[in-house]
Amino acid sequence: MNVAEVLRAVSTLAWLLAFLVIGLAVFRAARNQTFKAAGSLVVVGVITALVLTAVSAGLVFIQPEDRGVVISAVDPDGYRDTPLEPGLHWIIPFAENVVTYPISRQTYTMSIAPSEGAIAGDDSIFARTSDGQEVLVDASVIFAIDPTQVVNVHIQWQDRYVNDLIRPVARGVIRDQASQYGIEEIVSSKRIEMTESVRAEIANKLSENGLILVDYVLRNITFSEEYAASVEQKQIAEQQAQQAKFVVEQRKQEAEQARQTAQGQADARVIAAKGDAEARLINAEAEAKALELIATALRDNPDLITYQYVQKLAPGIQVMLVPNDNPYLLPLPGLTPGVQP
Numbered sequence: 001m002n003v004a005e006v007l008r009a010v011s012t013l014a015w016l017l018a019f020l021v022i023g024l025a026v027f028r029a030a031r032n033q034t035f036k037a038a039g040s041l042v043v044v045g046v047i048t049a050l051v052l053t054a055v056s057a058g059l060v061f062i063q064p065e066d067r068g069v070v071i072s073a074v075d076p077d078g079y080r081d082t083p084l085e086p087g088l089h090w091i092i093p094f095a096e097n098v099v100t101y102p103i104s105r106q107t108y109t110m111s112i113a114p115s116e117g118a119i120a121g122d123d124s125i126f127a128r129t130s131d132g133q134e135v136l137v138d139a140s141v142i143f144a145i146d147p148t149q150v151v152n153v154h155i156q157w158q159d160r161y162v163n164d165l166i167r168p169v170a171r172g173v174i175r176d177q178a179s180q181y182g183i184e185e186i187v188s189s190k191r192i193e194m195t196e197s198v199r200a201e202i203a204n205k206l207s208e209n210g211l212i213l214v215d216y217v218l219r220n221i222t223f224s225e226e227y228a229a230s231v232e233q234k235q236i237a238e239q240q241a242q243q244a245k246f247v248v249e250q251r252k253q254e255a256e257q258a259r260q261t262a263q264g265q266a267d268a269r270v271i272a273a274k275g276d277a278e279a280r281l282i283n284a285e286a287e288a289k290a291l292e293l294i295a296t297a298l299r300d301n302p303d304l305i306t307y308q309y310v311q312k313l314a315p316g317i318q319v320m321l322v323p324n325d326n327p328y329l330l331p332l333p334g335l336t337p338g339v340q341p
Helices: 003-030 038-058 147-156 158-178 183-189 191-207 225-300 304-312
Strands: 059-062 066-072 087-090 096-102 106-110 125-128 134-145 211-223
Touching: 003 038, 038 059, 059 066, 059 096, 066 147, 096 147, 106 158, 125 158, 134 147, 134 158, 134 191, 158 191, 158 211, 183 191, 183 211, 191 211
Parallel strands: none
Antiparallel strands: 059 087, 066 096, 106 134, 125 134, 134 211
16 A cells, blocks of 8 residues: 555545534534534544545555556646656646556457457457468467557557557458468468568557557467368378388388398308309319329339228138139238238
8 A cells, every 4th residue: 555545545534533523513413412622623624634635636656567647637738748657746636637557568369269368259360361261360469558658648549559459450460461371371381471570560550559569479370171171181191192102112121121131042052152162173173182192102002002902801801702704803822921822
């Protein structure tokens, strides 16, 4: 409670006391009782009440978030040019009064949701795009009164600046800007550009009328049922195309994997065949070398083959039958040492 309000309360109490004294004096007079001090009390009470009323009427306290416009009956223009700043001020009692305006930030919302907007029900902005599509735009305008322009706001708009300025300006600018873009641009590629254009245009119009645009918020864009259905069908088609592309890529990967597997198996068989061939070649070369060594040994020692043959015979053999048409290969009597024929 500020000083001005306290003085008003005290002046009200003074008037009550004055009327109480008057009533008491009348009551005692009706009963033929004297009230000697009644006249003095009434005069003092009335004077005190008048003084307090005049003082309280002349004192005005402005809150930090407000500015005051002084309406003056003694000023030629009917108002003071300078608004009252926060604090306690003195005005001419009964000749001037103060209208306060908030300079704090205010938000005006237009929404399709019945309980979100400043006006109950569907208050979204209907607009038509450059390609003829219908859209519903939800938006919020955050603004404030310019402290230096409070007097002009009062002269031009009084307390109608929300309904008669903010609302029509915002709705008109949004419709105008939406009509310059196609539906696909509003949805994606130029949504930010459109939002910035709307913000700049609203800021310019509010500035001309003593208001400051703090921010413009594009809350939501709702499309017609036909366009929403077409967008959904397009998205489904794109998803199906992506799925088909994925399947094709998967099949390609599987085919490539199978090809690489077959190639690996073929390479393995080639490597195995080469290994076998090289092994056979090495074996053949080894056998040829062995035969060559054997031939050399036999050439140098003709009796070596006979010796090898005898080594292969069973132990203790003394007689050998040979075909009658073949010469004897071995001198059998000499096979067993110490045994005579």
